[in-house]
Amino acid sequence: MKKVIETKNLNKTFGEGDLLVQALNNVSIEITEGEFTALVGPSGSGKTTLLNMIGGLDDPNSGKVILNGQDISTLKKSKMTNFRQHNIGFVFQAYNLIPVLSAYENAEFIMLLQGISKSERKKRVFKLLKEVGLEGKENNKPGELSGGQQQRVAVVRALAAEPAYILADEPTANLDSKSTTDLLDLMYRLNQEEHMTFVFATHDQRVIDRAKRVIYLDDGKIVKDEIR
């Protein structure tokens, strides 16, 4: 299987002197296409730092990050934005849509940045919104949607751009249990049917229970890598 995420001996520290925090300590992971993986650990364990690294949002002090075959340390900052746009889908905690745009406009946003044609955008957005059960909500603004619905629009936004993988940072943190189950069902289905790779950073036991692989982090180190 194709490796979509690979890190080698990642180190990252924050602060200096007595306040120095080793956020990541020699972290090496490999994630292949089609995985459904959760990064788990207590606050301060380094999971968010690791997620930022594999999301191309932060640079390590040492070590290598290879995303979708590209060593990103060789990319300039400006190219990095473009790389993220084309390769990485993001789903954040709830309420992360652009409030002034409708569900449809939010969903097509990344494709707009990519320069995809209007007809293609329309085709993909309608198909995906239908798939996630948001048919008829195209013109609603995020404020008119429930947290679960908003999060599904965010998944559509990420998917529509056809990324190599999707990173989800605490995607269920603000959702009730019904919405959480629905969202996880949706992501699981997309993973099974479309082989979309998902990586979660999460505290949520419900997410951990559904993951096919769980990487446990503590004090910046991988303490356990469990494949189910």
Add this chain to the structure above:
Amino acid sequence: MKTLLKIAWRNCVRNGLRTIIVISAIALGVWSSIFLMGFTGGFVLQRIDKMVALQIGDIQIHSPSFDYDSDISNTINNQKQVNNLLKNSPSIEVFSERFRTEAYAVTAHGQSGVKLLGVYPEKEKQVLGLSERMLDGTFLESNLSYPIIVGSKLAKDLHLKLNAKIQLNFTNINANQISKNFKVCGIFKAGDDAFDGYTVFTPMRVIEKLTNQHLIHEIIIKVSETNTPENVAIELNKIIKDNLVEDWKTRFPEVAYGLQMMDSTMYILMSIIVFALLFGIINTLMMSILERKREIGVLLAIGMSKSNIRRMIVLESIIYGIIGAPIGILLGFLTMQYFGAFGLDLSAFGEGMEAFGYDPIIYLSVAPKYYLIYAIYIISATIVGGLYPSRLATRLNPIEAIRSI
């Protein structure tokens, strides 16, 4: 760009109240400064127009040495030739020749130095509008042997009324003193104390009788409507060699200076307002960015470039200006039209203003170019005002921004 504009526009609409406040501030600032500019402009232009129309004329001709030595012998050179040239010039509507000397006036109530002008009343009336500014009597339309008209300030200082006696003393070309009693046949008011307190007119025939000579020291000219004093003066200087031809701006630079001052005042006024608005815009945008930290973080994370984020924020700023400035300019323009036509009556406050040559009714006026300059100023200010906040936005760390509440 279309998407950026759409987002920027909706961001403005989203916080409608704030947008309305910013746009109103811009419109109000622009309107109020246009009003002030119109006021200043009207004030100054009116005073200058009045001075030119009542006291100076468009162009004056003197002997080149007249300014250094206003001796009675310093008359216009080649009078006949000059007279012919002026008569034949199509750019001149009318001109008036003058005898001019310093004299000493004495009445039963006091004395004062005066500028005595001997004029041809009919011609003088056509060049200057002073005959329409008579408080009492007529502009030398008199059968008296020695008629004189005086300014209102002088009349007040020397307690002169119609038909009052006034003795004038001056010297003739041979340095012999001439002393003669005149009778006041009119009192004028140009509205400028310096002129009204110092100037007296008598018919040329009286001067000729007293001096036994035909002495012309000054020619004042009104140019025809299609010409400007500046151009005609240049033209005349080419053909009139041995005399000095000066348009009013050259002759009275201190009056022309008023025009330049006005121009500077306009720019200063505009700059102050634009500067104040600039800070208002920066403040508003910074507030709106802090409120939208999370959103901007998301945009950055999902692959919107920093330059596009900056553009989006500058666009928001420009939207404020593009709506606010025209509203302010339109309001300002309408206000100018109204007060330009009907005038702003300041007579309730303006008792002292007239003493300095200002009218109590100000007809507001702003040159059209200022509207355009102002619009450009404001739009530029909104661009500049958007730059700093937009930089602030792109310095956000996406992940931290997304997690901030």
